[in-house]
Amino acid sequence: MLHRLRARSQRGAAVVDVVLVIVVLVPLVLGIVQVALVMFVRNTLAAAASEGARLAATADRGPGEGVALTREQVDQAISGRYAQDVTVRRVLIDGAPAIEVTIHARVPALGLGGPAIELDVAGHAIEERP
Numbered sequence: 407m408l409h410r411l412r413a414r415s416q417r418g419a420a421v422v423d424v425v426l427v428i429v430v431l432v433p434l435v436l437g438i439v440q441v442a443l444v445m446f447v448r449n450t451l452a453a454a455a456s457e458g459a460r461l462a463a464t465a466d467r468g469p470g471e472g473v474a475l476t477r478e479q480v481d482q483a484i485s486g487r488y489a490q491d492v493t494v495r496r497v498l499i500d501g502a503p504a505i506e507v508t509i510h511a512r513v514p515a516l517g518l519g520g521p522a523i524e525l526d527v528a529g530h531a532i533e534e535r536p
Contacts, residue, residue, distance in 0.1 A: 439516060440516055444525070447511065447525065448525055450480065450484050450488075451525065451527040452527045453479070453529075454476045454479040455492075455507040455508065456507075456529030456530070456531070457475060457476065457479060457529070458472040458473060458475045458476030459494075459504075459505045459529040459530055460472075460529075460531045462507065462531070463504065463505040469496075469505065470494075472494055472505060473492050473493075473494050480492075489511075491509065491511065493507070493508045494508075499530060499532060502532050504530055504531060504532045505531050506529070507528065509528075510524070510526050511524075511525045511527070513525060
């Protein structure tokens, strides 16, 4: 009889345990997914900016072609919305003339919307001399 009373008083405890575990695990998993998304976008933007800077720094090409290549690569890899704010400028790196391509992007929470993380990513290349 005592065993039956204990079993009855424990009824529903598994549901409570599952809910308590889910309350902790879901935000943790969503946080990991958000960090992975931001890192993926940042790495993709850095690679595209570097490629754009390399193209713009070649002797027979110009800054406009570097920006176009950067936008094209970002559009193909992730989404064109991340390539809206691409700038190019001439800079000096250790006294040598160089090209810098900078991408300013906003990565929304889980890629859905809401609060966004601002990213500024730059790629550099030393200019070729004819």
